[in-house]
Amino acid sequence: MLGEFEYLLITTAARLGDNAYGAAIREGIEEIAQRKCSIGALYTTIERLEAKGLLTTWMGEATAERGGRAKRMVRVTGKGTRAAKEFYDAVMRVSSGASWAVSRTERLS
């Protein structure tokens, strides 16, 4: 089962698709989750998820705005997608009946 930050990272990487790399994922997490994401937490989690086979990474192109440095590109694997779905389903199941979940459903409808 994924941890909360791992789920956030996989989801953000999946949303970014081919543009998923360190800085973009960090920005995405900070924007969606409204919380600070440190480079240390980001890269150690990426490495852990890669070791579990949930992500693959490779060095991408270098750009001028990065001072000629390459990006570390990220792609979610099939196993990563399944793990994220499991986490999502588990959160949905465990939340059903909770007051905040009901009010959220009502707000959405």
Place this chain on the structure above:
Amino acid sequence: MTSNLWPLVELAARPLERDEREAVVGDALETGDGIWQALSSVLGLVLRRQLLLWKSLRTWLATFVFGLPGAYLLMIVSVSVTCTYDRLMGMKVGHWAPTGHEGFALLFCHIFLLIAWSWASGFILGSLSPKTLWLNAALCCWMVLICDDHLRTMTLSRVAPFLFLVPAIWGVYQGVRTVRLRRTTAFLLAATITVLMIAAWTNSALWIVNWLLLCPAWFLVAMARGSGNDSNAVQNKSMAARARSY
């Protein structure tokens, strides 16, 4: 975003592997982090990486089994060797100086042993845990300084620490580059050390605790690679991975 202080961030990122260093520094530049924020982010990652290294048994072995005890014992032996040399050269040696009654032959035997023990210990530090080398070096220097302070009453030669530090540093360098010795080389080294130690022991010129210094040499034998193609391929792969990292 660049600043005159940006080299500080580059410097802080040095302990990271090459690809990760490139990605992290590039990310900090792209997102326009301030210099202090970039510095703290990079240092945070370096710290996390260093802490993660301690999940490995190799790091613990390198530091607390071979590094620190080895540095302590080798410092004592190098003090003993310099005191014996002083005595044989007719210089005044303190009453508590760690020297026996051996002559030049056993002194040379001790010097060879000191070099071999130091080289073997350094090799293990370099090959077992290359990413914690700086920490191990700092801890070993601290240990040497403690010994030096403790033994200062003996009016020691300042040369004493260098007798083992130089071969140890050479061993570290070889360990980082070579990773594993050939089995025959490792066995010859361990056997030679053992024979010389037995010779010194039978002449009452060896402290019993010095036998612990035999462990690194035989550990090298246990870690050694055979001469087959498979082990060469593994060795080459490992060396290539290290070359990419640094």
